[in-house]
Amino acid sequence: MKTGKYTTAILGLIMAGVSFTSCVRNDYYNTEPGHNHNTGYQNEFYDDFSSDRYNWSYGSPQDSAYANVQNGQLQFVNYALAGLQTAVVSTGANFNGDFSVSAKIKSDHRMGIIFGASNSDYGYSFTLDDSGSFLLYKEGSPSLLGSAIINWTSSSAITMGAWNILKVEQSGNYWTGTINGIQVFQVAAQPISGSQCGFILLPNTVGYADDLDVKW
Numbered sequence: 260m261k262t263g264k265y266t267t268a269i270l271g272l273i274m275a276g277v278s279f280t281s282c283v284r285n286d287y288y289n290t291e292p293g294h295n296h297n298t299g300y301q302n303e304f305y306d307d308f309s310s311d312r313y314n315w316s317y318g319s320p321q322d323s324a325y326a327n328v329q330n331g332q333l334q335f336v337n338y339a340l341a342g343l344q345t346a347v348v349s350t351g352a353n354f355n356g357d358f359s360v361s362a363k364i365k366s367d368h369r370m371g372i373i374f375g376a377s378n379s380d381y382g383y384s385f386t387l388d389d390s391g392s393f394l395l396y397k398e399g400s401p402s403l404l405g406s407a408i409i410n411w412t413s414s415s416a417i418t419m420g421a422w423n424i425l426k427v428e429q430s431g432n433y434w435t436g437t438i439n440g441i442q443v444f445q446v447a448a449q450p451i452s453g454s455q456c457g458f459i460l461l462p463n464t465v466g467y468a469d470d471l472d473v474k475w
Contacts, residue, residue, distance in 0.1 A: 300359065300474035304350035304456070308332050308469055313348045315457075324460075333468040335370070337460040347376050347457030350473045354429070354451040358475040361426035362458070366466035370458065372425050373398070374473070377453025381405065384459045385425050385436055391417045393443060395436060398459075409444055416441035422469075 306313055311328035318325040323338035326346045337344040352358060360374040364387070371386025371394070381398030388394075392411045399405035416438040417423055426437045429448050436444040458468050 300357075302352070302475050304352060304471075304473040306348075306471045308471075315346055315348070317346070319344075331469065333458070335458055335460050335466045335468060337462055337464050339462050341462050343462070344460045345373055345376075345381075345457060346460075347373055347382075347455040350454050350456050352454045352456070352473050352475045354454065354475065356475065357429050357431070358473070359426060359428045360456055360473050361424060362471045363422050363424050363469045364458070364466060365422045365468075366460070366464050368464035368466075369461035370464055370466035370468075372427070372456070372471075373459050374427060374456045375451035375453050376455040376457075380452045382451070382453055382455065383408075383427075383449065385427055386459060386461070387417055387423060387425070387438070389419070391415075391419055393417065393436075393438065395444060395446070397449065408446055408449070412443070414438060414441075414443050416443055424470075 308328050309331055315333055316327040322342055322344065324336060324344045326333060326335045333346070335344070335346060354375055360372060362372050364370050364372065366387070367389060369386055369388045371384045373382050373384050376382030376398070380400045384394070384396045384398055386394045386396065388411070392413045394407065394411050395409040397406050397408055418439060424439050428435050432448050434446050434448050435442060456471065456473050458466070460466050
């Protein structure tokens with residue numbers, strides 16, 4: 260496990276220059292040849308959190324944050340009043356073509372999925388909040404601030420106070436985002452340099468995740 264701390268800006272989220280702690284798990288992946296979700300893609304990374312085989316669990320007392328796998332799901336907690344938390348693993352995915360990233364999440368404030376991250380690039384996030392809005396965000400890098408691709412937008416596709424399934428798919432030159440199977444955005448495909456995927460948690464949030472599925 261590798262950990263680090265850096266600062267970024269989240270437009271429309273919180274003040275610029277917040278602390279952003281990233282926990283990157285082991286550099287291996289599982290294509291699960293017997294897993295039957297892999298339709299139309301050559302490879303797949305899938306985690307149903309039945310065990311902590313990818314080492315998601317960590318604790319950061321100084322940041323009032325932790326993650327652990329229990330009861331078949333990932334529990335992800337950020338009690339801090341400022342500072343983002345991410346938990347990502349290396350999936351081995353090649354994002355230089357069509358791909359799909361999806362997961363089921365639930366939180367009491369603001370939580371999302373992260374995809375396309377690396378040690379030198381924070382990737383992209385697709386985040387929901389407790390008011391029924393979503394955000395698509397380029398997270399930046401150690402030397403570049405992040406920026407919104409789609410700022411906070413209200414959507415009736417979000418099920419308040421319950422599980423929501425987020426998915427981002429690239430087909431050709433476009434990204435399509437869905438919430439619970441309902442399309443909420445389509446944008447031009449963005450460059451991706453990393454294969455790490457996982458979850459982002461904003462301050463003062465308790466969240467849960469399940470069924471992380473990455474196909475390429």
